[in-house]
Amino acid sequence: MNLFEVYQINPIVITKARGSYVWDDQGQQYLDLYGGHAVISIGHTHPHYVKRITEQLNKIGFYSNSVIIPLQAELANKLGKISGREEYQLFLCNSGAEANENALKLASFHNGRKKIIAFKKSFHGRTSLAVAVTDNPNLLAPVNQTGNVIFLPLNDEAALEACFRAQGEEISSVIVEGIQGVGGIHESSASFLQKISSLCQQYGALFIADSVQCGYGRTGKFFSHDHAGVNADIYTMAKGMGNGFPVAGILISPKIQARQGMLGTTFGGNHLACAAALAVLEVMESENLMQNAASIGDYILSELKTIPELQNVRGRGLMIGFEPIEEWKDLRKNLLFTHRIFTGEAKPNTIRLLPSLALRKKDADEFLESIREEIHAPATEELK
Ligand SMILES: Cc1ncc(COP(=O)(O)O)c(C=O)c1O
Numbered sequence: 001m002n003l004f005e006v007y008q009i010n011p012i013v014i015t016k017a018r019g020s021y022v023w024d025d026q027g028q029q030y031l032d033l034y035g036g037h038a039v040i041s042i043g044h045t046h047p048h049y050v051k052r053i054t055e056q057l058n059k060i061g062f063y064s065n066s067v068i069i070p071l072q073a074e075l076a077n078k079l080g081k082i083s084g085r086e087e088y089q090l091f092l093c094n095s096g097a098e099a100n101e102n103a104l105k106l107a108s109f110h111n112g113r114k115k116i117i118a119f120k121k122s123f124h125g126r127t128s129l130a131v132a133v134t135d136n137p138n139l140l141a142p143v144n145q146t147g148n149v150i151f152l153p154l155n156d157e158a159a160l161e162a163c164f165r166a167q168g169e170e171i172s173s174v175i176v177e178g179i180q181g182v183g184g185i186h187e188s189s190a191s192f193l194q195k196i197s198s199l200c201q202q203y204g205a206l207f208i209a210d211s212v213q214c215g216y217g218r219t220g221k222f223f224s225h226d227h228a229g230v231n232a233d234i235y236t237m238a239k240g241m242g243n244g245f246p247v248a249g250i251l252i253s254p255k256i257q258a259r260q261g262m263l264g265t266t267f268g269g270n271h272l273a274c275a276a277a278l279a280v281l282e283v284m285e286s287e288n289l290m291q292n293a294a295s296i297g298d299y300i301l302s303e304l305k306t307i308p309e310l311q312n313v314r315g316r317g318l319m320i321g322f323e324p325i326e327e328w329k330d331l332r333k334n335l336l337f338t339h340r341i342f343t344g345e346a347k348p349n350t351i352r353l354l355p356s357l358a359l360r361k362k363d364a365d366e367f368l369e370s371i372r373e374e375i376h377a378p379a380t381e382e383l384k
Helices: 047-059 070-083 096-111 128-132 157-170 190-203 224-228 271-286 289-304 331-337 361-374
Strands: 014-018 021-024 029-032 089-093 115-119 149-152 171-177 206-210 234-237 248-252 310-316 319-324 344-346 350-353
Touching: 029 361, 047 271, 070 089, 070 248, 070 271, 089 096, 096 128, 096 171, 096 206, 096 234, 096 248, 115 157, 149 157, 157 171, 157 190, 171 190, 190 206, 190 224, 271 289, 289 310, 289 319, 289 361, 331 350, 331 361
Parallel strands: 115 149, 115 171, 171 206, 206 234
Antiparallel strands: 014 021, 021 029, 089 248, 234 248, 310 319, 319 350, 344 350
8 A cells, every 4th residue: 555645755764763863774873953843852762751651551551531540630730830820721632733623612612703813824733723724725625714714914913903903702712823833933022922912801812822833841931922921821732742652732721611522532641641741741840951942042043143154043942943045055955964964944945943852062063063064164163
């Protein structure tokens, strides 16, 4: 049987991984600054993670939500503390799209409304509502066209206010990434997030913070929206939550009441998924990974800004984007095939860095040195 070919694939077979490195089937080592799309949060095959999952698997891997799963409460408590949202409620599912799907649906259940505000260049996933609020017509099948989504320019407070003034009573929710990932590392400004928060409160709409890519400590705070000092009504999480184990969830404000049957899932919150998610939080805490993400991220950002061939160096923590000038448009390819460094991309020519939050300074230096070597720029004193 053939695979359904929907991916652009690098001709590389990865057979081993550790920390911020992976190895291919020829034994070639690569530095991983992509993390399988922002998924590897605590580093590949972290010993505590492997141990916790292995021990759990030897006890019980799965049972459905028809019985008590104490690991779920343990995870909720830990998430509440680390995110500073102990009064919120947790619903567990399996992927980022599913988290957003549930969040949008929950908002609509809560206020009985249909319209959603989303933003240009957003990406929220590929299931029916998640893709409807994604600003990419190529991903939208005719069946996904609801007519209920209003796309506004990101960071345009006047447009947002005008939209609420005109149809505020119909708006169910506003969904926004703290930093757009797939869209190319574009940060929502603090004042824009504050405006979303206040307009949502004023008009009875819900503020959904898509933290699937920018959340889980990647920017130095648990949610990147926290840099704006606002509280969203629902936070959606996935990617880094399981360090590769498929687990996702939504944090739900106490003002939203659960009712039986409102949301549901077979796999969500199973024993193994909770063990993986707990292991991730335990390592984040014991190794101070949020602080590490902030400081190594600052270091990479400031070093990249000294290289004139790289334009629009931007981002926060370990979520960084930049564009090489036209002459170096093959930089990403050369980093992979010459220097053996994985990076991410965003169309048309952004290089995205989404490494593990445990990235060390010496790994960052290896990357910076490779870039400088590649574009023949003179090395700084420190890197000589
Ligand atoms: C911001 C954001 N939301 C949602 C998703 C969808 O997540 P998943 O692929 O796990 O469904 C992604 C995936 O890249 C994302 O970047």
